[in-house]
Amino acid sequence: MADQNVELSRAQWGSRFGFLMAMLGAMVGAGNIWRFPFVLGENGGGAFVLAYFVLLLVLAIPGLIAEVGFGRYAGQGVIGAFRKVVSSRGMVGLGVVVLVVNVALMSYYSPVVGWTLYYAVHSVLGTFTAAGFEPAAFWDAFRASALLSIGTHTAVMALVAAVLYLGIRRGIERLVIYAVPGLILALVAIMIRGLTLEGASAGLAFTFGVDWSKLALGQTWITALGQVLFSTGLGWGIALTVGSYLPDYDDIPIGGGVFTVIGNSSVGILAAFAIFPIVFAFDLDPASGASLTFVSLPQVFPQMAGGALWAILFFLGFFFAAFTSAILITEVSVTTLAEETAFSREQTVVGVCAGIWLLGIPSAYAPSVLGFLDFVFGNFGLPLATLAIIGAIGWAMKPEKLRVLEINRNAGLYVGPLWNPAVKYVIPLVMVGIVTNYALANFGSAQMIGGVAVFVGIPILGYALMSYLEGRREPLARDEAQ
Amino acid sequence: MLGLSLDVWATMLFCVLAFFGVAIWALVYTLRQEEKKLALFETAGDLDTYSPRALRDLRRWIEAHPNPHAPDVEEARSLYNDCVETLKTTDRHFYRWSEAEIERLDTL
Numbered sequence: 301m302a303d304q305n306v307e308l309s310r311a312q313w314g315s316r317f318g319f320l321m322a323m324l325g326a327m328v329g330a331g332n333i334w335r336f337p338f339v340l341g342e343n344g345g346g347a348f349v350l351a352y353f354v355l356l357l358v359l360a361i362p363g364l365i366a367e368v369g370f371g372r373y374a375g376q377g378v379i380g381a382f383r384k385v386v387s388s389r390g391m392v393g394l395g396v397v398v399l400v401v402n403v404a405l406m407s408y409y410s411p412v413v414g415w416t417l418y419y420a421v422h423s424v425l426g427t428f429t430a431a432g433f434e435p436a437a438f439w440d441a442f443r444a445s446a447l448l449s450i451g452t453h454t455a456v457m458a459l460v461a462a463v464l465y466l467g468i469r470r471g472i473e474r475l476v477i478y479a480v481p482g483l484i485l486a487l488v489a490i491m492i493r494g495l496t497l498e499g500a501s502a503g504l505a506f507t508f509g510v511d512w513s514k515l516a517l518g519q520t521w522i523t524a525l526g527q528v529l530f531s532t533g534l535g536w537g538i539a540l541t542v543g544s545y546l547p548d549y550d551d552i553p554i555g556g557g558v559f560t561v562i563g564n565s566s567v568g569i570l571a572a573f574a575i576f577p578i579v580f581a582f583d584l585d586p587a588s589g590a591s592l593t594f595v596s597l598p599q600v601f602p603q604m605a606g607g608a609l610w611a612i613l614f615f616l617g618f619f620f621a622a623f624t625s626a627i628l629i630t631e632v633s634v635t636t637l638a639e640e641t642a643f644s645r646e647q648t649v650v651g652v653c654a655g656i657w658l659l660g661i662p663s664a665y666a667p668s669v670l671g672f673l674d675f676v677f678g679n680f681g682l683p684l685a686t687l688a689i690i691g692a693i694g695w696a697m698k699p700e701k702l703r704v705l706e707i708n709r710n711a712g713l714y715v716g717p718l719w720n721p722a723v724k725y726v727i728p729l730v731m732v733g734i735v736t737n738y739a740l741a742n743f744g745s746a747q748m749i750g751g752v753a754v755f756v757g758i759p760i761l762g763y764a765l766m767s768y769l770e771g772r773r774e775p776l777a778r779d780e781a782q
Numbered sequence: 783m784l785g786l787s788l789d790v791w792a793t794m795l796f797c798v799l800a801f802f803g804v805a806i807w808a809l810v811y812t813l814r815q816e817e818k819k820l821a822l823f824e825t826a827g828d829l830d831t832y833s834p835r836a837l838r839d840l841r842r843w844i845e846a847h848p849n850p851h852a853p854d855v856e857e858a859r860s861l862y863n864d865c866v867e868t869l870k871t872t873d874r875h876f877y878r879w880s881e882a883e884i885e886r887l888d889t890l
Binding site for chain 1: 785786787789790792793794796797800801802804805808809811812813815816819823829831832833835836839840842843854857858861
């Protein structure tokens with residue numbers, strides 16, 4: 301009866317569009333805008349697109365279908381989902397691994413979202429088109445100010461808390477159904493402007509020119525694999541959490557798989573069409589990453605007709621991309637901890653956001669901390685979470701069971717048995733390969749040691765913690781039943 | 783723009799079709815399917831939950847399971863039987879079921 305009540309009281313997405321935008325909003329992040337276009341141009345353009353597209357079909361779409369299906373099957377957050385399929389108490393700790401990785405990821409992502417918020421606010425204030433504006437000095441002053449860095453990080457976590465406090469439908473869904481289309485419209489508008497600039501074709505030639513020799517290089521495929529797995533957020537617990545709120549009659553393969561993966565990549569391609577023509581038209585360095593966004597582009601807007609408007613569109617779109625991801629990353633912890641503790645959702649939102657805010661202060665204060673955490677958790681923690689989730693589906697639950705019970709139920713696209721080995725063998729092997737490659741490439745460095753410590757230490761911690769907590773939980777459950 | 787080489791144009795065309803085209807197709811297709819499901823709910827009051835191939839896979843999995851009384855098998859059987867009953871009691875279906883296929887179905 302208690303279980304029935306939990307099931308009845310669990311929120312669901314209010315509309316199909318809301319679910320789709322939540323998936324897209326979660327996966328489209330800052331990397332789609334400042335990283336993807338450059339990676340594309342640097343790794344063979346059209347040849348890279350082909351490699352990337354093949355890997356999306358073979359790895360990302362099957363993987364995300366599995367994760368969303370697992371979420372709907374379990375109807376719970378990450379720890380509850382693992383509890384439903386693993387056979388030992390300690391293995392429930394794999395859910396703790398996913399939780400810890402998400403909290404760590406959000407702790408250093410929030411300050412980055414803070415940068416986009418700061419620039420979005422200044423774009424609205426017209427700072428970038430004001431007389432005497434110096435982009436490099438503006439950026440340096442912002443990064444040197446602990447007050448501004450911590451202040452924007454605080455503002456972001458307060459905004460995240462406010463949205464999550466309102467819940468799945470009234471908070472997240474209401475935001476993403478406007479923010480995600482808003483981001484896409486902003487990029488389309490900038491694309492039209494960018495493509496009509498003189499010299500825009502050099503940007504297109506850099507990004508989309510074909511260098512077939514790159515396809516023979518292992519590095520191109522490793523980069524494409526990294527881009528496929530990291531930009532789609534596969535196995536981070538986000539798709540599992542979003543899927544856990546998906547109504548039974550909804551489809552998984554088209555919405556959770558094809559649309560999310562291809563839609564997310566489309567935003568990266570759109571950013572390439574929008575930004576690189578501007579970058580080349582104004583002779584900027586395309587390889588400058590974050591400084592391209594925060595130093596070079598603000599330099600360009602005053603030189604464009606209607607520059608203030610383009611600056612607003614770009615920086616608001618950029619903020620939406622980063623902020624919607626932040627919302628869904630934090631929701632992973634909120635959903636899980638609200639279920640696993642006696643606290644209400646509202647109390648959990650406040651607790652989780654306060655905890656992440658506190659943990660994020662060092663990253664907001666010191667760029668070196670942010671860089672270290674990004675390397676360690678980006679290259680080791682996130683693949684670990686992916687291995688935990690895909691491993692649980694492939695080896696504890698078995699893909700065939702998930703396919704026949706959940707994936708093909710009410711599906712808009714039939715998923716055949718060939719999907720099973722992709723989930724059971726291919727994705728885990730690729731993830732192990734990627735982590736090994738990172739470890740070897742950085743062998744002996746502090747980052748590599750930190751990464752290995754995360755890769756080994758967090759699962760041990762999770763195993764020990766859940767062995768203890770689940771052991772306590774069983775007598776309690778028995779007492780309640782009596 | 784006109785000076786761009788053929789391979790650049792080909793890549794851009796591929797990107798437009800394979801990414802933008804597929805994403806827009808998937809969005810429109812899935813939203814239309816949603817409308818169709820809602821319309822069926824309103825008129826028939828119920829919805830067939832599996833396509834012919836998916837229902838065959840489900841039956842095969844149930845029959846091949848070593849423990850016919852496992853909770854998951856019970857749940858799967860219930861899903862299978864619900865779908866069969868819906869197909870037999872409704873005239874309009876979400877998936878493409880022929881009369882002959884429905885005729886051959888029986889509950890487990």
